Amino acid sequence: GENVEQHPSTLSVQEGDSAVIKCTYSDSASNYFPWYKQELGKGPQLIIDIRSNVGEKKDQRIAVTLNKTAKHFSLHITETQPEDSAVYFCAAHIIQGAQKLVFGQGTRLTINP
Amino acid sequence: DAMVIQNPRYQVTQFGKPVTLSCSQTLNHNVMYWYQQKSSQAPKLLFHYYDKDFNNEADTPDNFQSRRPNTSFCFLDIRSPGLGDAAMYLCATSRDLGGVDEQFFGPGTRLTVL
Numbered sequence: 001g002e003n004v005e006q007h008p009s010t011l012s013v014q015e016g017d018s019a020v021i022k023c024t025y026s027d028s029a030s031n032y033f034p035w036y037k038q039e040l041g042k043g044p045q046l047i048i049d050i051r052s053n054v055g056e057k058k059d060q061r062i063a064v065t066l067n068k069t070a071k072h073f074s075l076h077i078t079e080t081q082p083e084d085s086a087v088y089f090c091a092a093h094i095i096q097g098a099q100k101l102v103f104g105q106g107t108r109l110t111i112n113p
Numbered sequence: 114d115a116m117v118i119q120n121p122r123y124q125v126t127q128f129g130k131p132v133t134l135s136c137s138q139t140l141n142h143n144v145m146y147w148y149q150q151k152s153s154q155a156p157k158l159l160f161h162y163y164d165k166d167f168n169n170e171a172d173t174p175d176n177f178q179s180r181r182p183n184t185s186f187c188f189l190d191i192r193s194p195g196l197g198d199a200a201m202y203l204c205a206t207s208r209d210l211g212g213v214d215e216q217f218f219g220p221g222t223r224l225t226v227l
Contacts, residue, residue, distance in 0.1 A: 032213040043117075043203050043218035044156065051213070089155060093213055101216065103155035 002027055002094040006104025014112050019080055021107045023090035024072040032093035033066060033073045034101070039086045047088075048075070080111045116140050117219035119204050125225045126194050134189040134222045136204030142217070144210050145187040147179060148203040150221070156203055162187060163210045191224075199226045 003026040013019050025033075031052040036044035050057045050064045050073065057064050061080075066073040073092075077084055090104040118137045126132040136145065144163050148156035160169045162181040176198070178190040191198055201221045207214040 034215065036218075041220075043205075043220045045218065046215050049215065099210065100158055100161075103157075105155050106153070108153075 002092075002102045004090060004092050004102050004104040006090050006107060008107060009105065010108045010110070012110045012112060013080055015080060015082060017080055019075075019077045019084070019109055019111075021075045021088055021090070021109070022072060023074070023092070023104050024070075025092040025094075025102075026071070027092065027094045028068075028071060029095040030071075030092045031095070033064070034091050035062075035064060035075050036089045036091065036103075037086045038089065038106075044089060077109075082111050082113055085109060085111045117204055117206055117217050119202075119219040119222050121222060122220060123223050123225070125227065126191075127227050128195065129193045132191050132194055132224065134191075134202050134204075134224070136187045136189070136219055137185050138204075138206045138217075139185070140206055140208075140217060141184060142206035142208050143184075144207045144214075145181060146205040146207070146216065147177075147187070147189050148205065150201040150203055152200075159189070161210075194224070194226045196226050199224055 006023045034049035037047045038044040048062050050066050061078045063076040087106045087108050089106050091101045094102045120135045146161040147159045150156045159173045180188045201223050203221045204219040205216040207216045
């Protein structure tokens, strides 16, 4: 069935360093890939998304890259800050069957001061 | 200003006692979703409404039902909660169906089953 794999499950980086989270998806027809940040006790919040017609998108310290041939996409956070600590979820819009977002398993990112 | 509101934020119920969770939105979006999120796991879609059309995920237990009386409100009914239903329940909305529109999530309701 539809599947989104996300790695790593936990990531710890020093403040100021970069963090990279990677996801792969199974449905080659997928065309929309959002990233969500979920802080403790809150719902997921969209931080950046990318559609299949572009390979990279950047918003200040956050960037996402997409490789449709390899069916993987990545989140890059540069100059990390303590407030970046949260759980991050990737997702892919699955076309097969009922159209919906399928989420990766999440990455718990910890920024060490 | 809150756009997707969930009440209550915390709900405690007893094993087998029906419970209803509430979601409202100020975005006037056509689609409303209910997700179940267990600890350290990804949100799992239970069902969604596109306007008044209800769409159930194939693996959503019959124990879970939903109602959408109008555009703004959507309810999740758990008829006979079991211990395994303890989770965070997230409501989300999107302008349209198809998955390519941003989904806006509420803060969630954490359900405890005693």
